[in-house]
Amino acid sequence: MFCQKVHLMLVSMTKIRVITGVACLLFSLSLTSLQSLTTTKNGGQADTLKYPRTFGFGRTATLKEIAILDTDVRPDGKGLPAGSGKATEGKLVYAAKCSACHGATGVEGPNDQLVTIKNPTDPKVKVRNKTIGNYWPYATTIFDYIKRAMPFNQPGSLTDQEVYNLTAFLLHENGLIKAADIINANTLPKVVMPARDFFVPDDRKDGPEIR
Amino acid sequence: MPDQKGDKPLENGKKISRRTLLGGAATAAVVLAQTASGKSFQAALTKSELHLLEDPTKVPGVPPGTLGTRSPFEKPVKAPSDISSRTPLQDLFGTITPSDLHFERNHNGVPAIDPAKYELIIHGMVDKPMVFTLADLKRFPSVSRIAFLECSGNYRGAADGKITPQQLCGLTSQSEWTGVKLSTLFREVGVSPKSTWFLAEGGDAAVMTRSVPVEKGWDDAIICYAQNSEAIRPEQGYPVRLFLPGWEGNINVKWLRRIELSDQPFQTRQETSKYTEAIGGGKIRQFSFTIDARSIITYPSYPQKVEKGWIEIRGIAWSGRGKVVRVEVSTDAGKTWKPAELQGPVMDKSHTAFRYLWNWNGQSTEILSRTVDETGYVQPFLKDLLAARGGNMGYHYNPVTAWYIQNDGQVLFKAT
Numbered sequence: 001m002f003c004q005k006v007h008l009m010l011v012s013m014t015k016i017r018v019i020t021g022v023a024c025l026l027f028s029l030s031l032t033s034l035q036s037l038t039t040t041k042n043g044g045q046a047d048t049l050k051y052p053r054t055f056g057f058g059r060t061a062t063l064k065e066i067a068i069l070d071t072d073v074r075p076d077g078k079g080l081p082a083g084s085g086k087a088t089e090g091k092l093v094y095a096a097k098c099s100a101c102h103g104a105t106g107v108e109g110p111n112d113q114l115v116t117i118k119n120p121t122d123p124k125v126k127v128r129n130k131t132i133g134n135y136w137p138y139a140t141t142i143f144d145y146i147k148r149a150m151p152f153n154q155p156g157s158l159t160d161q162e163v164y165n166l167t168a169f170l171l172h173e174n175g176l177i178k179a180a181d182i183i184n185a186n187t188l189p190k191v192v193m194p195a196r197d198f199f200v201p202d203d204r205k206d207g208p209e210i211r
Numbered sequence: 212m213p214d215q216k217g218d219k220p221l222e223n224g225k226k227i228s229r230r231t232l233l234g235g236a237a238t239a240a241v242v243l244a245q246t247a248s249g250k251s252f253q254a255a256l257t258k259s260e261l262h263l264l265e266d267p268t269k270v271p272g273v274p275p276g277t278l279g280t281r282s283p284f285e286k287p288v289k290a291p292s293d294i295s296s297r298t299p300l301q302d303l304f305g306t307i308t309p310s311d312l313h314f315e316r317n318h319n320g321v322p323a324i325d326p327a328k329y330e331l332i333i334h335g336m337v338d339k340p341m342v343f344t345l346a347d348l349k350r351f352p353s354v355s356r357i358a359f360l361e362c363s364g365n366y367r368g369a370a371d372g373k374i375t376p377q378q379l380c381g382l383t384s385q386s387e388w389t390g391v392k393l394s395t396l397f398r399e400v401g402v403s404p405k406s407t408w409f410l411a412e413g414g415d416a417a418v419m420t421r422s423v424p425v426e427k428g429w430d431d432a433i434i435c436y437a438q439n440s441e442a443i444r445p446e447q448g449y450p451v452r453l454f455l456p457g458w459e460g461n462i463n464v465k466w467l468r469r470i471e472l473s474d475q476p477f478q479t480r481q482e483t484s485k486y487t488e489a490i491g492g493g494k495i496r497q498f499s500f501t502i503d504a505r506s507i508i509t510y511p512s513y514p515q516k517v518e519k520g521w522i523e524i525r526g527i528a529w530s531g532r533g534k535v536v537r538v539e540v541s542t543d544a545g546k547t548w549k550p551a552e553l554q555g556p557v558m559d560k561s562h563t564a565f566r567y568l569w570n571w572n573g574q575s576t577e578i579l580s581r582t583v584d585e586t587g588y589v590q591p592f593l594k595d596l597l598a599a600r601g602g603n604m605g606y607h608y609n610p611v612t613a614w615y616i617q618n619d620g621q622v623l624f625k626a627t
Binding site for chain 1: 318319332333334339340341342343344347350351352395398399410412416417418420468469471473475477478479480483484487490493494495496497498499500501503532533586587588589591595596599600
């Protein structure tokens with residue numbers, strides 16, 4: 001039995017050697033063609049300027065398939081769907097679908113704190129007190145993120161209506177809008193976020209300075 | 212005695228010795244084990260069984276298999292938490308991280324994606340919105356580069372000094388990444404010259420999104436489908452991820468499914484609420500993409516105990532701004548610094564191995580390393596970083612790390 005195994009092994013090894021030979025040949029061919037495309041500009045990356053205008057690979061995207069995937073919301077409100085929401089309605093959705101992980105009032109956890117505590121005295125709370133009310137620079141991010149990623153255990157399951165209501169609720173709990181305010185594609189980008197002015201673009205640069 | 216020739220040397224059962232018999236039996240067990248598990252028998256062997264192989268010259272070895280395996284004596288493992296898993300830096304000798312030990316960080320698990328159904332859509336400010344299958348992406352001219360990938364939240368300390376390199380900064384790894392340059396695809400879809408930012412979106416349960424300057428896309432961004440020559444591992448973004456050399460891990464969006472060209476950043480949660488850092492004066496730094504120069508001594512390190520005499524101090528150094536030009540080592544707690552030897556070839560935005568030969572006299576001391584990159588940046592001490600950032604800790608912490616060596620040889624971490 002063992003002898004037969006050895007015999008089979010030898011046969012298959014010979015086959016492998018033949019295949020490897022072909023593979024090596026192919027490999028050296030592709031190396032040559034790649035070399036003719038490389039420049040040193042970006043650490044030896046291919047220089048696309050030498051490429052044909054188009055390779056013709058891939059297909060045109062349809063408007064429908066773009067619409068299905070394109071749910072992102074920009075700070076100027078581009079991408080916000082029709083509809084509107086209110087904090088009072090959001091309170092109910094929050095209690096049913098969010099409070100288990102974020103706490104009854106959005107501060108207790110166990111997961112991320114969503115509501116700012118004004119002037120916390122407990123140093124532990126102070127450290128993790130980075131929330132929508134005192135750290136988020138744009139209100140549109142709330143809608144975008146809840147719609148794409150929450151609830152954590154059922155991401156993408158909320159209706160636009162629910163997301164608008166939840167956005168209004170969280171803005172209100174953070175003291176950023178009044179209870180009766182309506183949140184929609186027009187009003188959401190205009191909500192004033194206290195942290196906006198704190199944000200600065202990266203100020204580190206190449207060179208010896210420690211920043 | 213019949214002529215033994217060709218491929219059946221053991222067919223003659225008459226003169227079989229006890230030793231051959233034992234060897235034969237052991238080998239049969241090996242072959243069986245291999246067939247049954249589909250993996251190598253070595254992985255299945257227990258330590259108590261290994262004494263059978265005490266003299267490996269007296270038994271035929273394992274026949275070739277379909278997949279290589281680690282020796283059962285070697286057990287390097289990642290260190291997982293709920294949200295990440297760290298590379299065992301202290302167990303590695305070179306600079307390419309074995310793919311199964313590459314660090315992991317995800318925001319709602321690793322998705323299962325069928326490569327046959329995979330598509331990348333590129334739309335927004337382009338002449339022609341397009342969809343590419345995995346096969347389409349592989350037809351384009353390809354490019355490979357070796358580069359590190361590091362999470363920007365990669366510094367931890369320990370007041371009692373009991374922390375390994377893996378726990379301290381195991382969220383950095385290195386691979387050879389292969390794919391199509393994003394600039395190639397940008398040309399194919401006709402990116403508008405007015406477009407300044409693009410959104411990269413993942414197909415995971417976090418539907419991860421980050422805004423990337425279009426400039427980086429034209430420069431050295433790669434749409435990767437391979438890692439260390441084989442398909443990218445699921446944990447690294449199978450089947451396709453974005454790779455932005457030298458930039459913080461999170462923006463290298465895994466499981467990439469969509470790119471949208473725009474003329475402004477999208478201000479996603481991951482670039483506002485997270486991956487931004489307070490730097491003092493009431494300021495919060497945003498879009499801090501580049502990984503600053505850093506190094507870590509991986510040997511000797513906690514929990515090792517060393518002996519008096521010659522020690523080769525070993526570690527890795529890297530910079531997201533280019534090449535490492537120098538690594539300096541101090542064996543007297545930072546009083547004097549000497550250049551370490553760099554293992555070539557030193558590559559752009561890559562982990563670079565360094566070594567420094569040292570004769571330890573047995574007196575307690577501290578050993579440290581610091582990187583100088585090609586822009587002239589010198590890796591700072593922790594206190595310098597804290598001072599520069601108004602006392603705030605946070606992302607992009609790359610301080611010099613000290614190892615304190617006690618008289619008895621015990622190595623412990625020490626903050627700088």
